[in-house]
Amino acid sequence: MMIRAVLGNPNHPEYGVATIPFPIPRDQYAHCVELLEALEIGDAVKADCKVERIDSFYTVLKRTEMLTVNVEELNYLAKRLDSFDTGEAAQFQAMAHKLELFELKDLINLTFCCQQATVITDFSDLAAIGRNHYMNLHGGSASVDELNALDGKGTARQLIESGSGTITPYGVVYDNGMKLEQVYDGRFFPCYYYEPNAITVAVTAKSEPEDTEHITWLFLPMVQEEIDRALLRGGITDPSEIRLSLEDS
Structure with missing residues (x-):
């Protein structure tokens, strides 16, 4: 569990809350959906859940408290964050703080x-800082020869002396020119393998071109409620109007 969220109905606080x-x-998916439906919230598409409280290792998510969010977006974000290592967690939190992000679409x-x-949390090892910075600039990978030839300390000093860092509660962050690209459009979640699955199916509407980016991904097996809600997010209500493509098995 990455996040424990206490959710309520923004229009009817007297209904109480559900902890998800x-x-x-x-x-637990069907049960959690039932808990939210009892509060008349938890829509597959709309942002109708008020975040009363959120508890997580990712303390930067506290900024979503008192906002109204979509439960499926919060679930997808949690899956993404669950895969992060310590370094990626620092990068995510520091950049979210620097960019003052709080909308789930932006956080996704x-x-x-x-x-x-590049995030520096410990200035005692300049060589390690330089290596990490070099890796960040090159897609997270570098050959052994490249790293052996690298002046790690010099690279770190150059970065620090550039004065482009921003102090955050999660370390000093250097954005390295990062741009927040719209990989997620606010409706169709990008394909992401969170758990091992037997079959991956791409579902699209026949009214869309075959190369459409409006794809609903099903990672089978899935419980029926999850399938139904995924199709609802994709605007797919008529089974005769869908196109199925087996992507992976």
């Missing part, structure tokens, strides 16, 4: 590009 774990475990998009930033 994110990512929602597959065997940040998970796809925050790895470009």
Whole structure:
């Protein structure tokens, strides 16, 4: 569990609240949806859940408290964050703080590009800082020969002396020219393998061109409620009007 969120109905606070774990475990998905439906919230598409409280290692998410969010977006964000290592977690939190992001769409998009930033949490090892910065500038990878030839300390000093860092509660962050690209458009979640699955199916509407980017991804097996809500997000209501493509098995 990456996040524990206490959610309520923004229009009817008297209905009470529901505490939901994110990512929602597959065997608890239907139950969690029922809890939210009892409060008349939890729509698959609309942002109708007021975040009364959020508890997570990712303390930067506290800024979403008192906002109204979409439960499926919060679930997808939690899945993305669950895969991050310590370095990526620092990059995500520092950049979210620097850019003052709080909308879930922006936070989701940040998970796809925050790895470009450099965050310094410990200034005692300049060589390590230089190596990490070099890796961040080169897509997160470098050959052994490249790293052996690198003047790590010099690279770190040059970065620090540039004065382009921003102090955050998560370290000093250098954005390295990172741009927040719109990988997630606010409706169709990018394909993301969170758990091992047997079959991956791409679902599109026949009214869309075959190369459309408006794809609803199904990672089978899935519980029926999850499938139904995924199709609803994609605007797919008539089974005769869908196109299925087996992407992976």
